[in-house]
Amino acid sequence: MKDKKDQEILRGILAGDRAVIKTFYKENFNYIRGYVVQNSGSKEDVEDVFQDALMILYEKLESGPLELHASLRTYFFAICKNLWKKRLRKKSKVFTTDTVFEISEELDDDILQRIENQDREHIYHKYFLQLSATCQKLLSLVFEEKSMRQIAEKTGYSEGYARKKKFECKKHLMDRIESDPAYKELRIHTTQE
Known part of the structure; x- marks a missing residue:
């Protein structure tokens, strides 16, 4: 599992917690809208895809523990992306040229990269x-x-002391970041690509 926040969100979704679902919606809807609209979709399509993806996520959670290898946002985006591509095929709006398909894939990569950067x-x-306030100011x-x-x-x-303190603060910050399971997960995901 990626991090505690993702675990809390997944528990909230499984429990049907309206506040958690509403927050999840607010934090993720624009990413999904960007992808669907850029690929021939309407606002209604975005809402349908989002709701269907949320149901898929809920069903996966009901069937047992979910092991994420990236952030929940990245995982959810992948579900939405696959749902939208499936709908496009059904509507016969599938892109017919390799060039357009490659551009679409590049847009997907850009969106995923933005999510990972965030x-x-x-x-x-x-x-x-x-x-400490001292380290924050110095860095x-x-x-x-x-x-x-x-x-x-x-x-x-x-x-000389400022240089030494900078080194200590930077090392302390990096040690904490690198020990974070979510950061390790991002590094694994990045090196696999």
């Missing part, structure tokens, strides 16, 4: 906020591409 940002942000200055001299001036440290 997952990475979420993980980074979660652990960044757990750092923020580093990310703003300030020189060591500027960082030393703003923090009141010597350049």
Whole structure:
């Protein structure tokens, strides 16, 4: 399973928790809409695909534990994508040229990449906020591409101490990020592609 948030969402969906389902809808509907609309779909099609995918997810959860190898959002997007392609085939709106199909696949990859990037940002942000205020300030200055001299001036440290502290803070942040199961899952998913 990817992370605790995904587990909570899956439990909420299985329990029929309206608040969880509503939040899941708000967080994922635009991704699905983007894909379906870019591939000859209407707003009604998006709603149908989303609801059908939610039912499929619910049925899979009812039949036993669900093992995710990516984020729940990525998994759900894949269900929606497959449902929409199946509907297109039924409607005989399937793309007939290889070029158009390749463009569609590139769009899928772009959307999946955006989702994975958001997952990475979420993980980074979660652990960044757990750092001490000193580390947050120092790393923020580093990310703003300030020189060591500027960082030393703003923090009141010597350049040598600022450099040492930057290294310690960065290492602490990376150690926490790399120990996160969700981050490990993203790395596995990225290296498999």
